[in-house]
Amino acid sequence: MLDITRTTWLLGAFFVISLSGCIRNGGNADKTIISVEGSDTMVNLAQAWAEEYNKSHPDVSIQVSGGGSGVGIASLIEGMADMANASRKMKEKELQRAQANTGQRPVEHIVGLDALAVYVHKENPIETISIEELADIYGEDGGTTTWAQLGIKNTACASDELIRISRQNSSGTYYYFREAVLGKARDYKLGSIDQSGSKDVVALVSATPCAIGYSGMGYRTDDVKWLTVSSKKGEVGVEPSVESAQDGSYPIARPLHIYSLGEPTAAVKDYLDWISSEEGQQIVFELGYVPVEATSASAE
16 A cells, blocks of 8 residues: 555655755756866956856856865866866876776866966065075075075064965965976975965965065965066066066966866856956956966957
8 A cells, every 4th residue: 555644755855855956056957067176376266257157157057166276186086076277287197097087088278377476575675586596495405594694684574584485285386386496306395384375375474574475476465565586596587477477487477277077068168168268368367367368458
């Protein structure tokens, strides 16, 4: 005999589950969801893209989260994200793991450039620094520990101690800075203050007269200043800018990547095409990053 009470309960439970799915999808069960995870350097940019794209594509929900390039890449490898934002290239072993887990090899899309700025407190008199000097500040066995060793009288810093602000080791910025400044064979010196986000680095430098830190140029505020950077000590430093990143004259500029699982299709392809369009690249410029190619605004 049919158990009416049990059947009624099951139908009710099914209705609640179905309804909760509609609510999660903004009241539209057919709404397409694109999951994007990764780089904290790119998270503000990714959120701005998502918000602007949704205005003309209300049937697509783009869910953005940060956590660092390593976090996004790990999610892509496990098939838990549709796109991974990364401020570094994926390693070959990561590409192989993704293919083994999902059956698809990630495809790289360069969606912008970022000049990695070197920040100090706004009252610090230093104006320029070289890659060599940065390496001696941040690298293991580096001997530079005070501002006086750089020839700087930093009166706002009573102790004269050079406080190093860095990123946590899941960050693509962390890995890129190490490779570009320290070289692949050299590691960081212990004792830095490591921050989880690009914005956090700049905020801490702004509150610490003795500090030096590195972060994307899009995170500059009025409470810090960035330095011109030269490849070698004694050379003329170059300011981070759209032009110096695009022409390669700024020594610590890098591409910003999005990785998809295999060649993108359907909604993911449409979204990536839009990011590379004039409209998407205009947002790159407006947020202080560098378009892959000059937009009408950045070319002015």
